[in-house]
Amino acid sequence: MIEVGSTLVHEDVVTEHFVCNLNKCKGACCLEGDSGAPLEAGELDILRAIYPKVKPYMTAKGIATVEAEGTHVTDFEGDYTTPCVDTNKECAYVTWENGITKCAIEKAWEAGDISWRKPISCHLYPIRITNYPEFDVLHYDRWNICSPACGFGSELKVRVHEFLKEPLIRKYGAEWYQELEERLADA
Template sequence: MIEVGSVLVSEELIKEEFVCNLSKCRGACCVEGDAGAPLQQDELDILAAVYPKVRPYMTEKGIATVEEHGTHVVDADGDLTTPCVDGHKECAYVTWENGITKCAIEKAYERGEIDWKKPLSCHLYPIRTTAYPEFDVLHYDRWHICHAACSLGRELQVPVYAFLKEPLIRKYGQQWYNELEESIALL
C-alpha cells in the first residue's frame, strides 16, 4: 500500500493494467453480481432528484423496479445500492445499445439533461473503496468478467489508476491525483 493524503492505495492499482473492453464483455458488470452498484449516502438525494430525467432512458423492467422499490435499496449486507431487476443481477438503471449495456443515468448526463455522471462506485470500477472514519482504502476488485479488460490494459500498457484518472479526480481532486502520480514515480 502507498499512502496519499488520507487514502491508502493498493499497489495493484499501479502494477495491474486495465482498459474496459465493451466489445468483449458487453458491459457484464452492470448485469452480473449479487447486488446493485454501491451508493454513498450523499448520492441518495442526487439519485432521487435526477430520476425523472433518467427514467426515459430506462427499460420498462428497470422503471417498474424503481417504482416498486425506490431509487435505491438496502441490500442483504445492509449496504446502500441501486435496485436490481427482479431483486438480483441486472441494475435497474441499465439500458441496452447494440447488445451492450449502457447506464441510463450516464445517457441523461451525456445529453446534458443532468450534471451527475453516475454513481461513483460505477465510475471507479474496478477500484473498490473501503471507507473508514479517518481514511479510505482503494483496492483492485478482480472479476472474471473483466478478463478482456485486463488483456487490453496489458496490450496498451495502461495501469488501473491511469485508466481511472477521471473518477479518481472526481472523488479526491486533481491535487490528490497529482500526489498519487508523484508517489508512484518514487517507487
C-alpha cells in the same frame, strides 16, 4: 500500500493493467453480482432528484423496479445500492445499445439533461473503496468477467489508476491524483 492524503492505495491499483473492453464483456458488470452498484449516502438524494430526467432513458423493467422499490435499496449487508431487476440481476438503470449495457443515468448526463454522471462506484470500477472513519482504502476488484479488460490494458500498457484518472480526480481531486503520481515517480 501507498499512502496518498487520507487514503491507502493497494499496489495492484498502480501495477495491474486494465482498460474496459465493452465489445468483449458487453458490460457484464452491470448485469451480474450479489447486489446493485454501491451508493454513497450523499448520492441518495441526487438519485431521487434526477430520477424523472433519467426515467426516459430506462427500460420498462428498470422503471417498474424503481417505481416498486425506490431509486435505491439497502442490500443484504446493510449498504445502499442501486435496485436490481429480478433480484440480483441487472441494475435497474441499465439500458442497451447494440447488445452492450449502458447506464441510463450516464445517457441522461451525456444528453445534458442532468449534471451528475453516475454513481462514483460505477465510474471508479474496478476500484472499490473501503471506508474507515479516518481514511479510505482503494483496492482493485478482480472479477473474471473483466478478463478482456485486463488483456486490453496489458496490450495498451495502461494501468488501473491511469484508466481511472478521471473518476479518481472526481472523487479525490486533481491534487490527490498528482500526489499519487509523485509517489509512484519516487518509488
